[in-house]
Amino acid sequence: MGRTPCCDKAHVKRGPWSPEEDTKLKEFIEKYGIGGNWISLPHKAGLRRCGKSCRLRWLNYLRPNIKHGQFSEEEDRIICSLFTTIGSRWSIIAAQLPGRTDNDIKNYWNTKLKKKLLGITKPSQTKPRQQKQHHQNHQQCCLPSPSPPLQGRSHTTTTTTIGGFPFTPATSGLLEVPYGQHQIKESSAMITLGSDQTCSSSDGSCSTKAGYVGGGVHLDSEGYLYGATELEYSSEEINQLLISILGCNNGGTNSNNLYLDYPTANAGREELEDPLNYY
DNA sequence: AAGGCTCGCAACCGCATCAGC
DNA sequence: AGCTGATGCGGTTGCGAGCCT
Secondary structure (H helix, E strand, O other): OOOOOOOOOOOOOOOOOOHHHHHHHHHHHHHHOOOOOOOOHHHHHOOOOOHHHHHHHHHHHHOOOOOOOOOOHHHHHHHHHHHHHHOOOHHHHHHOOOOOOHHHHHHHHHHHHHHHHHOOOOOOOOOOOOOOOOOOOHHHOOOOOOOOOOOOOOOOOOOEEEOOEEEEEEOOOOEEEEOOOOOOOHHHHHOEOOOOEEEOOOOOOEEEOOEEEEOOEEEOOOOEEEEOOOOOOOHHHHHHHHHHHHOOOOOOOOOOOEEEEOOHHHOOOOOOOOHHHHO
């Protein structure tokens, strides 16, 4: 009945790691690597710990080049940008932030960023605790509204406003969004989650893109956005995506028209494949 | 000064996925 | 193709530290 436990819980130590255990684990791994597999490692290293626990401790704390401490503003921006596009896929987000672990980012998001960005102010008898944080101005950045990550894709053809821009869905071809004078933030353009090529559904041509932002939208080197043809978004989803890519403040400079060309091939499809499966 | 409360973070848990047989 | 063990991942929990009354 049930699954077999990964280790004998009665005979392994749990809870916080002691400095001695850290040293043992670190020295063992530096000398022998993980020595075959994580399950057998604790025994070989002379630790009374579960293999999973050893792995976690190594990955999240002991591994070289782990960055601890405050997140920079740039890191904040990358996190919220990626969260907006791909949701809580912490390992993917962590891969974009050298030295940060998925656990770190998850904790940071859950305890700080989420509250900041969504403007959650818990009714409380007491005054909010003084934050050790260095920056206070993130409410204006990245998340326009407290909506869930991209999911349950829906098709829309209504004219609306996204990111402060007039938004005009057209009927054919490729999603193409001229930015005008808006600069693409470099880090967003460098995010790479999937193929670096997209193909036009209208003429069949393919081109290499400068960046793959996730959620099926590509940036090319000239500042154009391209949506993969198999994807569709509601205007609200694109709104989130663009705000996260363009940065915080479009500041009402809304003189540029954005055009969204939906591939006609997908017209009428009730349910589309989850684009995240393509990664 | 002490007790209560809140927050942040390390660690745990269980499910999903991968890899080898 | 199916089974089993190992690993990866994301959600959740528990504890310690700091703040408030």
